[in-house]
Amino acid sequence: MKNITTSPADKNAVDTPPVDEAVDRQWADLLSPARRQLMRDTGLAVGAFALAGLAGPVLAADAKAPTGIPDAGKNFAEPPHKPGESPWGYDTYKQPTPRPAGVRPGESRLPAKPRAYTDIKSYHAHIYFDEDSYEKAALIRRWSAERFLVELGDWNTEPRGPHTTPSFYFGFTTDLFPKVVPWLQLNSLGLTILIHPNTVDPRADHLYYALWVNRSQPVNAFDWPTLEQRKELTVEQIYPNTKPHVALET
Numbered sequence: 001m002k003n004i005t006t007s008p009a010d011k012n013a014v015d016t017p018p019v020d021e022a023v024d025r026q027w028a029d030l031l032s033p034a035r036r037q038l039m040r041d042t043g044l045a046v047g048a049f050a051l052a053g054l055a056g057p058v059l060a061a062d063a064k065a066p067t068g069i070p071d072a073g074k075n076f077a078e079p080p081h082k083p084g085e086s087p088w089g090y091d092t093y094k095q096p097t098p099r100p101a102g103v104r105p106g107e108s109r110l111p112a113k114p115r116a117y118t119d120i121k122s123y124h125a126h127i128y129f130d131e132d133s134y135e136k137a138a139l140i141r142r143w144s145a146e147r148f149l150v151e152l153g154d155w156n157t158e159p160r161g162p163h164t165t166p167s168f169y170f171g172f173t174t175d176l177f178p179k180v181v182p183w184l185q186l187n188s189l190g191l192t193i194l195i196h197p198n199t200v201d202p203r204a205d206h207l208y209y210a211l212w213v214n215r216s217q218p219v220n221a222f223d224w225p226t227l228e229q230r231k232e233l234t235v236e237q238i239y240p241n242t243k244p245h246v247a248l249e250t
C-alpha cells in the first residue's frame with residue numbers, strides 16, 4: 001500500500017528547474033574566463049609558457065644590476081637588503097608598538113550627544129556569491145527587483161571596489177528599511193549580504209556602520225579617505241530603476 005503523506009516541508013518545497021547547461025556555461029565563463037580559456041585552448045597555454053621561457057634570460061640579465069640589490073622603488077614593499085639577509089634587519093623585536101589609524105570615527109573623544117539617525121540618507125545591500133552560489137544570487141536579484149522600487153546595479157563577476165568577491169547590489173531609500181532588511185534576512189538563501197548606510201563618511205559606512213546577513217567577509221575600504229580627509233562631504237544618492245509588480249508576501 002502506498003503511503004501518501006504531505007509534510008510541511010513538501011508544501012514549502014521549491015520547484016527547482018533543471019540545470020540549464022547553456023546558462024551554466026555562460027556563468028562559468030563570466031566567473032572564471034581565464035580558467036575556462038586555459039582548459040579550452042591548452043595549445044595556446046603551452047605556447048604562452050614557451051614564450052615565458054624565452055623571456056627568462058632577459059629577466060635574468062636585468063637582475064644583474066651593478067649593485068646586486070633589487071630595485072627598491074617607492075612602492076616596493078621590501079627595503080633593500082643583501083642576499084641571504086632579512087630585508088627587515090635584525091632589530092624589529094625592539095620596535096615600539098605603533099597604533100594604526102582607527103576605523104571608528106571620532107574615537108579620540110567621547111561625543112557630547114548622539115548622532116542623528118537621519119544622517120543616514122539611504123542604504124546599499126551587497127549580495128556576495130561565487131561560482132557555486134550564483135544561481136541563488138540570481139534568484140534574490142530577480143525576486144528583489146520584482147518586489148521593491150530600488151536602484152539595482154550591474155552584476156560584478158569579479159572583485160570591485162571594496163568588495164572582495166563577485167557581487168551585485170541594490171540601493172534603497174530609508175523608508176524601505178523595515179521591509180527590505182527583514183526580507184533579506186529570510187531570503188538570503190544562505191548567501192553573505194552586507195547592508196551599509198550611506199552617510200557623508202563612506203569609509204565608516206563600510207567598515208563600522210555595517211550590518212551583515214549570515215557570515216561577514218573582508219571589505220577592503222581601509223585606504224579610503226577618512227571623514228577628516230574628505231574634501232567634499234557628498235552622500236551617495238539613490239535613483240530607483242526597477243519596476244516592481246509583485247505584491248510583497250506577508
Ligand code: ZN
Pocket residue numbers: 124126169196
Ligand atoms: Zn555600497
